[in-house]
Amino acid sequence: MGERKIRVLIAKPGLDGHDRGAKVVARALRDAGMEVIYTGLRQTPEQIVTAALQEDVDVIGLSILSGAHMTLVPRVMQLLQEKGLQDVVVFVGGIIPQEDIPKLKALGVAEVFLPGTLLEQIVNVVRQSVKRSLETSE
């Protein structure tokens, strides 16, 4: 198992077209040796979870800068539960007010990355979370 590359789905839910962060993070994770699939813009939570299932990913990164995170993230988390994908580690990145961060974490989001987060930090947190997730599920 240790040799398998970490598989990541980077997704843009909702109507937001700001994809700079999503693309930069996708590339950084790829450069760090992970398999990264980018969904493209304007995906519904259903499409994202279906893609996660089909691509057999370990991690989903949701990029939202429009303020719709408190509607979109709970939908994704719920659908993951329904499909038995609760082991998939979910990250959120974007314009997220401080007070929403504990709420998102309570839903099962592993980490929230705000503007200014270093790529190195994202790569490290993703690696560690996947490791933890594998350990607990084994």
Added chain:
Amino acid sequence: MTTKEMTSHLEEALSRWEEQTLRPTLARLPERAAEFTTTSLRPIKRLYTPLDIQHLDFERDIGFPGEYPFTRGIHPTMYRGKLWTMRQFAGFGTAFDTNKRFKYLLEQGQMGLSVAFDLPTLMGLDSDHPLAEGEVGKCGVAVSSLEDMEVLFDGIPLEEVTTSMTINAPAAVIFAMYLVVAEKQGADWKKISGTIQNDILKEYIAQKEWIYPPAPSMRLIVDTIAFCTQEVPRWHPISISGYHIREAGATALQELAFTLRDGIEYVEWCVRAGLDVDAFAPRLSFFFNCHNDFFEEIAKFRAARKVWARVMRERFGARDPRSWMCRFHTQTAGCSLTAQQPYNNVVRTTIQALAAVLGGTQSLHTNALDEALALPTEFTAMLALRTQQIIAHESGVVNTVDPLAGSYFVEALTSEMERGCYEYFEKIDAMGGMIAAIERGFPQKEIQEAAYRYQQAVDRREKIIVGVNEYVLEKEPIEVPILYIDESVAEIQKERLRRLRARRDNAKVHRTLEALKEAARGTENTMPYILECVRAYATLGEICDALKEVFGEYQEPPF
């Protein structure tokens, strides 16, 4: 002394300085880095001298403000005559909420309005569309029909204020709504003034809020421009935007080059549609970003004016000097703001705003300190406006025109920007124009590459961002209060739409939408038909859907 003698004299003097003064200093005290670069990672020399600007001729290249090539500004007196328009972008929640904020900003001395619409509106969707869920009123105001527009401008006389509206794919529809509100107020279309962004090319390139494919989108834009020349002569029917290109990660040069090349594309389409270049070019306007790198930004603005003037005069043969002028709005860089220690953003914004003013902007939006976290609160919006007022009234930079002209460094950078621009034009022209370039992903890939390189430089700490990769605090010292938009906005909007659809004359709505489709299939100007739909209270979504039936939808090509 001849120029040649002077040059060789200077070269000798420079070598002497390097030998006698510089070298011993460097031996004792090496510089902090092997290379110094701008925010855009452009290398900057240690020292600039007259040798760096010897290619420039004062009258031809720098010249006088208000005259070709407008390097120094489009007005002869610049801010001595009139300050730039302080125009803060605002919009959130319902039209009622934003109307209140507009009135507050006008009371605080703001000079013009600037409307931010929410994502469903930007995408041509009504607030009750399933895809609008969670997005209504979040990053701007929700406007689904004329009824919302009436509320938005209630009590604001449209003949007296100028309004800028950031709207692109559905720009013709939102503009029609504004015109009908003006009509209902009894305002004369010939007297109202403002701007619609109406720039679809930068949507394909950077911001990605498109509806229709390029050709019909360009046709709608030509329709609005042609309509304005006849009916709304003081309106700016397009604001050709680099702002979003920069936010997506472009360098300063890429922002400049892609934006001006987009401008060329629009002019070409209008001319091909039979418009006389001097009939519409004086109403074209631009919109640039202003990032942290002070001198690079100033050089960018000065080069923008110079390049555009030459393009209009030489490439398009425009004869009216007003057609040569690059008039532009500036917004400080949202992407430069940090979520960490957000109060530092006030300082960043001040530096950027100062560069925009020294670059000769016609209007300015300064970002609020909390915008890396949420939309601005009333307090942070006021502080952002005060930043501009302090520059205008206390800094003294407004007292003379283009104070940095003649600086060896600024003039050399301006020339570099200009050269870089023409190089990009050549590449894009060779591809067959901007739409062809977009279809093969050229500007998109250039921007992605630049965004990644920049982020790597930050990660490696080659670029220091205070509070992010240096001077980091474990715990934020001050908590920033946040403007929170809840889901009640969506509920209010859904209810308003339900009532509207029940109350209006639905047969008339149907007739006007059918007539619009018919016009869209042909070659007539669509604006009069869109106005009829709006007057009948057809919703934004209904009008955009009618056009979708005829035009189809854009799919981003994979690259």
